[in-house]
Amino acid sequence: MTTTAGDLLTVDNLTVEFPTDDGVVRAVRGVSFTLRQGEVLGVVGESGSGKSVSSMAVMGLLPRSARIGGSIRFRDTEIVGLGQRQLEKLRGNDIAMIFQDPMTSLNPVYTVGWQLSEAYRAHHKVSKKVAWAKAVEALELVGIPQPDRRAAQFPHEFSGGMRQRVVIAMAIINDPTLIIADEPTTALDVTVQAQVLETLLRIRDETSAAIMIITHDLGVVAGMADRVQVMYGGTVVESGQVDAVFERPRMPYTVGLLGSIPHPDLLGKRLTPIKGAPPSLMNLPPGCAFAPRCPLAGPECDEAEPELVTVGVSGHTSRCLKWDELGGGDDSRDLFEHEEIGSVENPASLTQADPELAVVEDAAEVEQRMAREEGSTP
Amino acid sequence: MADTVTKTTPDDPDTTPRAGHEFDTEARKQWKIVLRRFLRHRMAMISLSVLVLIVLAAIVLPWFLQYDHTYTGGGRYEDPGPDHPLGTDNLGRDMLAMLVRGTQFSLLIAVVVAAMATVIGVTLGAVAGLLGGWVDTLFMRLVDLWLIIPQLALVALAASAFGSSWYLVAIALGLFSWMSVARINRGLTLSLANQEFVEAARAMGASNTRIVVKHILPNLTGVITVNATLAVATAVLAEAALSFIGLGVNIPDTSLGLIINNNYAQLELRPWLFWAPFLVIVLISLTVNFIGDGIRDAFDPKQTKVRA
Amino acid sequence: MTTAKTSPSDTAPAGADTGQPLLEVNDLVKSFPVRGKGIIPRTVGQVQAVAGISFDLRAGETLGLVGESGCGKSTTGRAILQLHRPTSGSVRFEGRELVGQTARQLRAVRRDMQIVFQDPYASLNPRWTVNSVVREPLEIHHSSWGDKRIQSKVNNLLELVGLNPEHRNRFPHEFSGGQRQRIGIARALALEPKLLVLDEPVSALDVSVQAGVVNLLEELQQRLNLAYLFVAHDLSIVRHISHRIAVMYLGKIVEIGTRDEVYGRATHPYTQALLSAAPLPDPKAERERQRIVLTGDVPSPVNPPSGCRFRTRCWKAQDICASEEPKLEARGEDGHLSACHFPEVRPRES
Numbered sequence A: 001m002t003t004t005a006g007d008l009l010t011v012d013n014l015t016v017e018f019p020t021d022d023g024v025v026r027a028v029r030g031v032s033f034t035l036r037q038g039e040v041l042g043v044v045g046e047s048g049s050g051k052s053v054s055s056m057a058v059m060g061l062l063p064r065s066a067r068i069g070g071s072i073r074f075r076d077t078e079i080v081g082l083g084q085r086q087l088e089k090l091r092g093n094d095i096a097m098i099f100q101d102p103m104t105s106l107n108p109v110y111t112v113g114w115q116l117s118e119a120y121r122a123h124h125k126v127s128k129k130v131a132w133a134k135a136v137e138a139l140e141l142v143g144i145p146q147p148d149r150r151a152a153q154f155p156h157e158f159s160g161g162m163r164q165r166v167v168i169a170m171a172i173i174n175d176p177t178l179i180i181a182d183e184p185t186t187a188l189d190v191t192v193q194a195q196v197l198e199t200l201l202r203i204r205d206e207t208s209a210a211i212m213i214i215t216h217d218l219g220v221v222a223g224m225a226d227r228v229q230v231m232y233g234g235t236v237v238e239s240g241q242v243d244a245v246f247e248r249p250r251m252p253y254t255v256g257l258l259g260s261i262p263h264p265d266l267l268g269k270r271l272t273p274i275k276g277a278p279p280s281l282m283n284l285p286p287g288c289a290f291a292p293r294c295p296l297a298g299p300e301c302d303e304a305e306p307e308l309v310t311v312g313v314s315g316h317t318s319r320c321l322k323w324d325e326l327g328g329g330d331d332s333r334d335l336f337e338h339e340e341i342g343s344v345e346n347p348a349s350l351t352q353a354d355p356e357l358a359v360v361e362d363a364a365e366v367e368q369r370m371a372r373e374e375g376s377t378p
Numbered sequence B: 001m002a003d004t005v006t007k008t009t010p011d012d013p014d015t016t017p018r019a020g021h022e023f024d025t026e027a028r029k030q031w032k033i034v035l036r037r038f039l040r041h042r043m044a045m046i047s048l049s050v051l052v053l054i055v056l057a058a059i060v061l062p063w064f065l066q067y068d069h070t071y072t073g074g075g076r077y078e079d080p081g082p083d084h085p086l087g088t089d090n091l092g093r094d095m096l097a098m099l100v101r102g103t104q105f106s107l108l109i110a111v112v113v114a115a116m117a118t119v120i121g122v123t124l125g126a127v128a129g130l131l132g133g134w135v136d137t138l139f140m141r142l143v144d145l146w147l148i149i150p151q152l153a154l155v156a157l158a159a160s161a162f163g164s165s166w167y168l169v170a171i172a173l174g175l176f177s178w179m180s181v182a183r184i185n186r187g188l189t190l191s192l193a194n195q196e197f198v199e200a201a202r203a204m205g206a207s208n209t210r211i212v213v214k215h216i217l218p219n220l221t222g223v224i225t226v227n228a229t230l231a232v233a234t235a236v237l238a239e240a241a242l243s244f245i246g247l248g249v250n251i252p253d254t255s256l257g258l259i260i261n262n263n264y265a266q267l268e269l270r271p272w273l274f275w276a277p278f279l280v281i282v283l284i285s286l287t288v289n290f291i292g293d294g295i296r297d298a299f300d301p302k303q304t305k306v307r308a
Numbered sequence C: 001m002t003t004a005k006t007s008p009s010d011t012a013p014a015g016a017d018t019g020q021p022l023l024e025v026n027d028l029v030k031s032f033p034v035r036g037k038g039i040i041p042r043t044v045g046q047v048q049a050v051a052g053i054s055f056d057l058r059a060g061e062t063l064g065l066v067g068e069s070g071c072g073k074s075t076t077g078r079a080i081l082q083l084h085r086p087t088s089g090s091v092r093f094e095g096r097e098l099v100g101q102t103a104r105q106l107r108a109v110r111r112d113m114q115i116v117f118q119d120p121y122a123s124l125n126p127r128w129t130v131n132s133v134v135r136e137p138l139e140i141h142h143s144s145w146g147d148k149r150i151q152s153k154v155n156n157l158l159e160l161v162g163l164n165p166e167h168r169n170r171f172p173h174e175f176s177g178g179q180r181q182r183i184g185i186a187r188a189l190a191l192e193p194k195l196l197v198l199d200e201p202v203s204a205l206d207v208s209v210q211a212g213v214v215n216l217l218e219e220l221q222q223r224l225n226l227a228y229l230f231v232a233h234d235l236s237i238v239r240h241i242s243h244r245i246a247v248m249y250l251g252k253i254v255e256i257g258t259r260d261e262v263y264g265r266a267t268h269p270y271t272q273a274l275l276s277a278a279p280l281p282d283p284k285a286e287r288e289r290q291r292i293v294l295t296g297d298v299p300s301p302v303n304p305p306s307g308c309r310f311r312t313r314c315w316k317a318q319d320i321c322a323s324e325e326p327k328l329e330a331r332g333e334d335g336h337l338s339a340c341h342f343p344e345v346r347p348r349e350s
């Protein structure tokens, strides 16, 4: 893979294996992608398909038992095989990670404010007081009410969503140039989710940081990402511009994924998951990893793992031999006997914003009025 | 009601995954996994063999030795020779026989003290931490009270009442070494009890006993083993101090600490009298330490050292 | 305090009997002490995480619980199961009062009410293999079954939630987030409880596995007549699985009704704002989506606003909203319960 100007992160043929007592888990196999400055890459895919593990590899955070192959270049630094000390310099300062489980990055025995200010002090030579102020500021940025009081509390006193926001605050406190967010908003309600995603995008606009966001919420990908990468069985099976992939998926797994979304027409009926079980990462199928569950699969699919081939404009690629049988519109949609793909329930349309009531300015005015009233009638 | 949950996806031959990729593994019992991890811990296994050898030697050697510890017939400070491999001490006792006897007593005392400190400390600490409230307050006051009791005076009192013997010393030492263990374990339990997996166990209807034994203790093994190891080392030395002022093991019996105390003046002239018992103490402490590490790592699945 | 009893609904669950509800929650309050700063922290106030909520749940029914992060959904679930002792109020399970029972008395009831925790990693003992985790409830309540039967049940459960046999001997940290979440679900299903509190049970699953789990839950519900309290942020999943939905804001239920009432004819401004904020999995529609932007700080539960708790962020607020607390009562045409002085269904564009 060639590096061009503006490429922030180049991952080339990354593999990660975990030796366990029962055999070798091949968690990531041959993953390659690049991330440019200011770009937002959405990563979606099967639970257990190696999304988190590949992002941990970029952070240099995999457990020691992991065997890593391939190359990960951040700017001009090769991350695979880098020493702990240099990694620590990169981590938190240049690259920040927001973890899937908030409690994995929070220490239960320290206050939230302490942990945030330590994260800041690790890369800035400032007094504890300044760092604390910065910590409170960061908490405010992610929308935690009463940040000064909350900073003095312990993680277990926070609700699940608030813990997650603390983790986000910790990630952005040092203004990183690459933010890896592993399901940053799964614990958040939709209003706070919107707020947090906006915060992330604002940071991107201000610092032109690149964002790699792993999520199961296809709506988040649709609204926020420039490119999307679909993973299955430890490898990338499809990637491309968001519009292209959502509109004309060229890989049966993506089709099935999009078709599993709950849909208003399905109320009172069963959802349509992809049948069958995910592949065992210790004993992968010989050919395409999706073949055992794929409605299109033929004998050629079992021969060898298909290559990632270009299937469309602007870098749309798919790891499927029969990609041209898909994306032709209608016929691909009843692959998994689904309702139309993509025409998903729109809760927003149920409460279509009334222009007179719902605009931001109005709400702000109401606030001011409320403040005045509160002053006069305590 | 039981077993009503069955497979949900209909076994439609067309849609079920094609056979051949199944990969079955046997479910292993938790304790078997821990044991297996321990057995694979190289340092722990080496240490365990050395410790077993020391224990065996302490038990078996007396049968084969020419003299036993009651023998005082040798000359004063004889040099090592075929008759006395490690020489004799100022009372003409055979040093090797003394060493074996001393190892026996020191090990006994160390085991009793470490076991008492661990059992009392961990139990009180975990119970106080888990139950909280007045139980916690009561236990912690007890610890404070216990800390201000002059233990030497109490041991002396007990010794004059029941006569001085090794087990009295061991029990007395054990009774006074659990407090820090209790404190540390209480603190840790307090934070563990707040964690969601303990809550989850409670939600499933687990009793307090089950929670302590199955959930809290396995997560405390790290501190428990560190403290138990420390307790063994301190017990050997504390016993030596007590023996020195005549409260420990009595003549003709002896202990490693006592031997060192008796002979440290000879360090320059006859170094082996000092170094031999010293080496045994170091060996015991070191091996116990490594075994402790092994136990800790075996219980901690995040430790990848033991995985091949 | 008005209670939100079940309103007769068109989407009533098939297997629901008309008799006594399985779970009756009345005026449930849970507050936590707030400690001040200083070397010896003193209690300086109370957070009312749950501030007096009431609802019923029948066998075979699913109640969706949605609301802002930190509004007290998880605390409600925990208080119902007595994992947090409620500050006041009553929780009746099969007619039996749970508040005030001793831990020992509760242990027997626990077999019939289980919970899937929100944070799958925190709720799994890091030193236990998955196999032991899923075995635990069976070992506690079915110790007479014998090893073989328990193990086969465990295998069955793991398969149900889509975990391979190869996963059994692994520890929680060796799993992906979604796999951990499914371990929690398998554990909670092990006892086939009558009431299951599902706190964000599918948030970490990809939509395909999620669809599988949701189908599984629905199937079990139909077969065993289970009742679910389903907490989630994903509004389309809540809509799919719930018969009724309760919307919480700052410790109180602000609107409760059947699925169609809440999704189709919401009258509370907060519900409307929440529904409008759900992202759409379609890039074009998502970019065009209009949403109601709530401004203003989320008020603190330590010091909630007077009157209506939502008024500081509400675009409809009037004087009465500050002076008088709107009761949760039948408002609007279809008569589902809502706590707003100015209930109004928003015009829908189609």
Ligand SMILES: Nc1ncnc2c1ncn2[C@@H]1O[C@H](COP(=O)(O)OP(=O)(O)OP(=O)(O)O)[C@@H](O)[C@H]1O
Pocket (backbone or CB within 6 Å): A018, A020, A025, A027, A045, A046, A047, A048, A049, A050, A051, A052, A053, A054, A063, A100, A281, C173, C174, C175, C176, C177, C178, C179, C204, C205, C206
């Ligand atoms: N330490 C480990 N030892 C063995 N296997 C592991 C380890 N860590 C992860 N795995 C396995 O590697 C695979 C990939 O895990 P990963 O966490 O990347 O999944 P994911 O795509 O992030 O899934 P999810 O969406 O559920 O979070 C999983 O099947 C997991 O079981």
Ligand SMILES: Nc1ncnc2c1ncn2[C@@H]1O[C@H](COP(=O)(O)OP(=O)(O)OP(=O)(O)O)[C@@H](O)[C@H]1O
Pocket (backbone or CB within 6 Å): A156, A157, A158, A159, A160, A161, A162, A187, A188, A189, C032, C033, C047, C049, C068, C069, C070, C071, C072, C073, C074, C075, C076, C118, C301
């Ligand atoms: N143990 C505790 N001690 C003190 N405060 C707590 C405790 N548990 C929860 N709280 C507080 O109670 C409030 C409600 O928390 P809860 O976890 O019920 O929220 P939630 O609705 O589940 O939010 P989320 O969707 O983010 O999980 C929050 O303000 C939280 O900080």
Ligand code: SF4
Pocket (backbone or CB within 6 Å): C268, C269, C270, C308, C309, C310, C311, C312, C314, C315, C316, C317, C318, C321, C326, C339, C340, C341, C342, C343
């Ligand atoms: S009662 Fe008033 S403040 Fe509360 S939601 Fe209704 S209009 Fe808004």
Ligand SMILES: [Mg+2]
Pocket (backbone or CB within 6 Å): A051, A052, A053, A100, A182, C176, C177, C178
């Ligand atoms: Mg993950």
Ligand SMILES: [Mg+2]
Pocket (backbone or CB within 6 Å): A159, A160, A161, C073, C074, C075, C118, C199
């Ligand atoms: Mg919660």
